[in-house]
Structure formats: C-alpha cells, structure tokens
Amino acid sequence: MKRTKGMTLLEVIVALAVFSIAAVAVTKSLGEQMANMPILEERTLAQWVASNQMVEARLTSEFPDIGQKEGQVELAGKQWYWRQNVVKTTDDKFRQIRISVSDDDRYKRIQAQLSSYVHQK
Numbered sequence: 001m002k003r004t005k006g007m008t009l010l011e012v013i014v015a016l017a018v019f020s021i022a023a024v025a026v027t028k029s030l031g032e033q034m035a036n037m038p039i040l041e042e043r044t045l046a047q048w049v050a051s052n053q054m055v056e057a058r059l060t061s062e063f064p065d066i067g068q069k070e071g072q073v074e075l076a077g078k079q080w081y082w083r084q085n086v087v088k089t090t091d092d093k094f095r096q097i098r099i100s101v102s103d104d105d106r107y108k109r110i111q112a113q114l115s116s117y118v119h120q121k
Contacts, residue, residue: 046101046111049073049080053099054114057084063120064095072105081105093120 007015052073057064069084085098094117101112 042103043111045076045078046080046103047114049075049082050099050101050112050114053082053084053101054097054116057097057099058116058118061121064097064118066095078103080111081107083107089117094118095120 053071064086066086066088068086070082071084072079072081074080081102081104083100083102085100087096087098089096097116097118099114100107100110102108102110
C-alpha cells in the first residue's frame with residue numbers, strides 16, 4: 001500500500017482555528033484604532049492651536065506681562081478656546097508661558113497644554 005503525503009482533516013481544522021483566532025484579534029484591534037481616530041484628530045488639532053498661540057506669544061518683541069489672556073480661534077471648521085497664563089519664575093529675566101486649549105469656552109475639557117519660557121532682551 002502506498003502512502004500519500006498531505007494534511008489530515010484534523011490538521012486542517014486546527015490550522016483554520018488558529019487563523020480564525022488571529023483574524024478576530026486583528027479585526028478587534030483595527031476596530032479599536034478606528035474608534036480612537038476622532039479623539040486623536042481632536043487632540044492633534046488642539047496641539048496645533050496651542051503651538052500657534054505659543055509662536056505668537058514668543059514672537060512679540062516685548063517681555064510678556066504676568067497674568068492671563070484668553071481668546072478663540074477657528075481651525076478645521078471648529079472653534080477652539082485658548083488660555084495663556086504668564087507666570088513669574090525665580091529668575092526675574094525669565095517668564096513661563098502656559099497655553100491651554102479647549103473645545104469648550106468654560107475650559108472643562110482641556111485638549112492640549114503647552115509650556116515654554118521667554119527671556120527678557
């Protein structure tokens with residue numbers, strides 16, 4: 001009797017089970033990534049708003065006054081609210097600038113924060 005080489009039915013079933021488990025895991029992972037896309041997009045846009053406001057604050061020629069400023073800007077068809085806090089440091093020639101960005105005018109949900117220092121010229 002001649003034996004042919006090949007896979008048994010049991011081996012095929014086990015291989016299909018392994019591949020189906022892997023396919024389910026990949027599908028679940030992709031679904032979770034797709035669910036997080038709007039959150040990541042909002043945070044990215046908020047970070048851009050914070051970066052733009054920081055550039056504006058650093059480009060002014062005068063040394064910033066201690067205190068708080070607020071404003072709003074439109075980016076990607078959405079209103080963003082920013083708050084700039086200028087804080088005194090231990091060195092009188094430096095000030096810290098903190099910018100917070102929210103999609104709510106009451107700043108209940110901060111989407112991005114950015115800090116930097118400026119030096120008196």
